[in-house]
Amino acid sequence: MSEISEKIRYVLQFYFDNRWNASKACEKICAVYGDDALSQSTARKWFARFRSGNLDVKNAPRSGRPITDKVDEIMEKVQIDRHISSHDIARELKINHNTVLNHLHKAGYKKKIDVWVPHELSEKSLINRISICESLLKRNEIEPFLNRMIVSDEKWITYDTRKRSWSETDERGTLPKPELTKKKLMLCIWWDCKGIIHYELLRPGQTIDSNLYCQQLLRLKEEIEKKRPKLIDNNHVVFHYDSTKPHTSLMTRQKLRDLGWEVLMHPPYSPDIAPSDFYLFRSLQNSLSGIKLSSEEDCEKHLHQYFKDKTPDFYREGIMGLPNKWQKVVSKNGQYLD
Structure with a gap:
């Protein structure tokens, strides 16, 4: 003070x-x-x-860990899950929402297509984006590979549940008062130009780690064998994911090598050229606008119907639009796309 x-x-x-x-x-x-x-x-x-009788003009002593610890935890949560909301970070760390936003902004982060990314890309990041996009463009001209690409990503699906609390009334006693409580489920999804291959909804609040992700890859392999057998038979899977820790851990990389799948290059901090972020998840989020989901079952039903209603052309457009995105990144000298 x-x-x-x-x-x-x-x-x-x-x-x-x-x-x-x-x-x-x-x-x-x-x-x-x-x-x-x-x-x-x-x-x-x-x-x-x-x-109230408190005549002390001093601020009450603050409890909890030093704010520097909280800053480290904020950044760790963003590194693990770049889709996490600032409200969820505040709730999980039991700190003020504005505090979370202030520290993220001070660290140079902003939301781009619902993903936390550096506000200003470093020179190294710009060069990476240009060189990788140029390489992918040239490869696709020589040997088109997009129809063999499987995209992996995650997204939070939130829903409201009602719980009862007791509120005081008049002489009649107390009455139960419903209150809304927000919960969330993580959607893990794998898709290609023909449609959805596999998806899972994790338990409320559960997140991805390397061990779980490797288990999911085995389940994904079974689904590919059923729905895209030629990709497995010819060992032609081209796998695309972003650079979050569970995706790039040593355990995950080893599992992908064991499966014999090629991992496609993708520059860090680049949701604007990730098909799930700039295409599928945007469409899914639009379908959720104005919809009230009140349970896990509601979330499952909505996702099932949403995926069922989409035609193969919808998924093909999202994948086949990638070369245009890559070209724009090169033309803009690596800067983020609008």
Whole structure:
């Protein structure tokens, strides 16, 4: 607390003791210390505190771990899951939402297609985006591979549940009052130019780690054998994912080598050229707008119907639009696409 703030609070206490109201006290203080010295709402807050019997002008000591620890945890959560919302980070770490936003912005992060990415790409990142996109463009001209590509990604699906709490009423007693509680499920999905190959909904609050992801890859292999047998028979799977930790861990890389699948190059911090982010998830999110989901079952039903309603042309358009995206990245010298 600054020296001037402490002085103003003692002055507020003096006016309170002399039975002034908060508004008049605020005017007097601002006349002496400047218009920005004190707000009406702050003056009313301190007067309410004095009326309660608490005449201490010092801030209560703060509990919890140092804020530097929280900053590290915020950044760790973003590194693990770049789709995580700032509200979820605040709720999980039990800190103010604005605190989360402030530290993410100070660290240079912003949301791009619902994914946390650096606000300004470094020179190395720009060069990576250009060189990888140029390489993919040339390869696709020589040996078209997009019809062999399987895209892997995750997205949070939120829903509201109602729980009952007790609220005081009149002489009739208490009545149950419904309250909304937000929950979320992680959608893990794998798709190609023909449609959805496999998807899973994790338990509420459960996230991906390397061990779980490797188990999912084995289940995915079984689905590919059923739905795209030629890809397995000819060992032609081209696998695409982003650079989150569970995807790029040593365990995951070894599992993909064991499966014999080629991993497609994808530059870090590039949701604008990731088919799930710029295409599938955008469409899915639009379908969720205005829809009230109240249970896991509602989420499952909505996803099932959404995927069922999409034609093969829809999925093909999302995959086959990639060369145009790559070309735009090269033309814009690696900068993010709008």
